[in-house]
Amino acid sequence: MKKSTSKNIRQMFGFLALRICLYLVLAVVLLFLYDIGRKGGGSISWAFLSQAPRRGMTEGGIFPAIFGTFIVTMITAVLSIPLGMCAAIYLNEYAKQTRLTRIIRLSIRNLSGVPSIVYGLFGVILFVNILHFGTSLLSAGLTLGLMTLPWTITASEEALKTIPNSYREGALALGATKWQSIRTNVLPYAVPGMLTGTVLGLARAAGETAPIMFTGAAFFLPMLPKSLEDQFMALPYHLYIMATQHHAILQVRPLAYGTALVLIVLVLGMNMTAVIIRYRLRRKQR
Amino acid sequence: MQKKRLANLKEAAIRAFFFTCGVLAILALVGIFVTLITTAFPAFKEINIGQFLSGKTWDPTSPEKAEYGILSMIVSTLLVTGGALAIAVPIGIGVAAYLSDVAHWRVREVVKPIVEILAAIPSVVIGFLGMVLFAPAISKIFHIGHGLTALNGSLLLAVMALPTIISISEDSLNAVPAAYSEASLALGASRWQTLVRVKVPAALSGIIAASMLGMGRAIGETMTVLMATGNSRTFPHLPQAFLESVRTMTANIAIELGEVPYYTTHYYALFAIGLVLFIMTFVVNLVADVVLNKYQEREQ
Numbered sequence: 001m002k003k004s005t006s007k008n009i010r011q012m013f014g015f016l017a018l019r020i021c022l023y024l025v026l027a028v029v030l031l032f033l034y035d036i037g038r039k040g041g042g043s044i045s046w047a048f049l050s051q052a053p054r055r056g057m058t059e060g061g062i063f064p065a066i067f068g069t070f071i072v073t074m075i076t077a078v079l080s081i082p083l084g085m086c087a088a089i090y091l092n093e094y095a096k097q098t099r100l101t102r103i104i105r106l107s108i109r110n111l112s113g114v115p116s117i118v119y120g121l122f123g124v125i126l127f128v129n130i131l132h133f134g135t136s137l138l139s140a141g142l143t144l145g146l147m148t149l150p151w152t153i154t155a156s157e158e159a160l161k162t163i164p165n166s167y168r169e170g171a172l173a174l175g176a177t178k179w180q181s182i183r184t185n186v187l188p189y190a191v192p193g194m195l196t197g198t199v200l201g202l203a204r205a206a207g208e209t210a211p212i213m214f215t216g217a218a219f220f221l222p223m224l225p226k227s228l229e230d231q232f233m234a235l236p237y238h239l240y241i242m243a244t245q246h247h248a249i250l251q252v253r254p255l256a257y258g259t260a261l262v263l264i265v266l267v268l269g270m271n272m273t274a275v276i277i278r279y280r281l282r283r284k285q286r
Numbered sequence: 287m288q289k290k291r292l293a294n295l296k297e298a299a300i301r302a303f304f305f306t307c308g309v310l311a312i313l314a315l316v317g318i319f320v321t322l323i324t325t326a327f328p329a330f331k332e333i334n335i336g337q338f339l340s341g342k343t344w345d346p347t348s349p350e351k352a353e354y355g356i357l358s359m360i361v362s363t364l365l366v367t368g369g370a371l372a373i374a375v376p377i378g379i380g381v382a383a384y385l386s387d388v389a390h391w392r393v394r395e396v397v398k399p400i401v402e403i404l405a406a407i408p409s410v411v412i413g414f415l416g417m418v419l420f421a422p423a424i425s426k427i428f429h430i431g432h433g434l435t436a437l438n439g440s441l442l443l444a445v446m447a448l449p450t451i452i453s454i455s456e457d458s459l460n461a462v463p464a465a466y467s468e469a470s471l472a473l474g475a476s477r478w479q480t481l482v483r484v485k486v487p488a489a490l491s492g493i494i495a496a497s498m499l500g501m502g503r504a505i506g507e508t509m510t511v512l513m514a515t516g517n518s519r520t521f522p523h524l525p526q527a528f529l530e531s532v533r534t535m536t537a538n539i540a541i542e543l544g545e546v547p548y549y550t551t552h553y554y555a556l557f558a559i560g561l562v563l564f565i566m567t568f569v570v571n572l573v574a575d576v577v578l579n580k581y582q583e584r585e586q
Contacts, residue, residue, distance in 0.1 A: 007479070011477060014478040015478065018380045018381070028404070029401075029403060031419070032415055033403070090304035090307055094305065104308050107311045107314070110571055110572070111314060113502045114506070114567065114568075115536060116508060117563075118564050122318045125321045149310075149311070150311070207408025214544060236408055240410050243413075243414045244513055
């Protein structure tokens with residue numbers, strides 16, 4: 001009897017310790033969101049969102065940075081989504097269990113572990129120097145596109161896996177070729193799922209700084225980029241500048257908080273959209 | 287007949303197209319590796335590779351004698367990463383165990399999205415919060431001039447590694463066959479004893495893989511450490527190094543690549559640091575991959 005009470009006490013303390021771990025993590029998340037929301041909320045106004053920085057970036061808004069992040073994310077999507085989907089179609093629909101397939105899968109997993117600054121170095125050599133795109137929207141977008149590629153492939157493959165084999169077999173049994181069966185019986189059902197997974201990857205790309213620092217993002221530009229060969233301002237890089245590189249860091253702290261809030265809302269908003277669409281899809285599929 | 291042949295040809299072409307897209311993944315990985323090697327290579331015409339890896343002084347712009355030793359950065363990277371794991375692994379396993387064994391499913395439904403929010407916060411925002419929230423607290427607690435220290439970096443990287451560690455550890459705890467814990471409970475063990483002595487050991491390979499993935503991410507993280515660890519070039523000595531400012535490999539690349547003249551030894555040396563970084567994360571991720579595969583094979 002005595003032994004069993006000491007066992008119970010130990011269990012109580014053990015579970016309490018686990019609960020404390022959980023509360024700690026939750027506290028950190030809430031602290032982060034609260035701090036940014038409270039101190040960033042004060043700087044948000046229509047002018048902040050729609051104007052360019054003024055007076056050595058001590059006043060004005062962040063519109064060029066929002067615009068730049070939007071465009072560069074579009075370029076990322078244009079490279080990463082089609083390529084990622086096609087690679088996923090190959091892996092899930094065509095590839096057999098060969099050594100080559102295993103190497104492709106291993107490469108994808110390792111690509112997703114390559115540090116973002118290494119993608120930046122690669123972008124400097126390939127896009128900026130060898131292909132002569134210079135430091136530009138195009139170079140930065142392609143660098144980010146390459147970085148998101150492994151995430152897009154994995155997410156797209158997950159979506160393809162949810163399509164039951166009977167769909168494919170149904171088409172094949174009616175005499176359709178492999179591609180016809182994929183086109184008519186697999187893709188229409190898989191594409192929405194593929195896209196939502198991809199949006200999660202794009203949200204991460206939109207918040208990345210290291211890959212664009214040396215491939216196209218600029219400290220400050222007096223006007224918006226006019227072509228893909230121009231440099232651009234981006235939200236994450238702007239936050240970095242405002243937080244560490246500005247000549248009057250403490251004076252522009254509210255602007256930095258405002259930028260951080262806009263960036264977080266953008267990234268979490270993209271995440272939320274993807275999650276809601278996925279939730280709706282799952283309900284529809286049932 | 288002719289039509290059939292044409293259709294077959296079309297099918298083969300389509301297959302070849304998708305195959306090319308798949309192979310692109312290998313090309314990208316090899317391309318990154320080859321680019322780093324070829325760009326780093328000219329640096330070693332002037333720098334001895336042994337001195338590069340074991341030299342404690344990095345001073346490429348010195349007017350008398352430029353020095354290219356990256357040991358202090360390697361040690362700084364390992365220090366910050368080690369600190370991050372020491373914080374994130376126990377807490378991460380704790381949260382995973384709580385979610386898989388103790389929590390009501392409703393709690394799990396609420397907690398999981400919150401942890402996912404943490405994973406979605408951009409690293410530059412985490413670095414910013416480290417500067418404005420954690421660093422002042424550290425400077426107050428330890429009575430030091432500023433809080434931009436290795437400890438600050440470790441705390442932030444721990445926060446960033448937590449979502450990975452929690453979700454993979456929870457998956458592997460859930461994958462432990464119910465028969466294991468049922469047998470343990472039937473023998474009179476408490477739920478806590480079952481968790482600690484049966485379930486966690488059974489899920490260990492998944493937990494190790496999760497920690498390795500978190501480690502790979504921490505080694506390669508740039509913006510957070512760049513903003514939050516102070517970036518001084520001194521060689522870190524334990525144990526006080528946690529309360530000193532350090533400069534990691536990633537931070538050094540980020541600081542100097544923007545200012546360095548192209549095609550100089552200094553420029554090439556920065557790519558050599560990138561190469562070392564690439565190899566380190568590659569090995570860590572590969573080990574995680576092997577461990578994770580082993581555990582998945584056993585489950586099947």
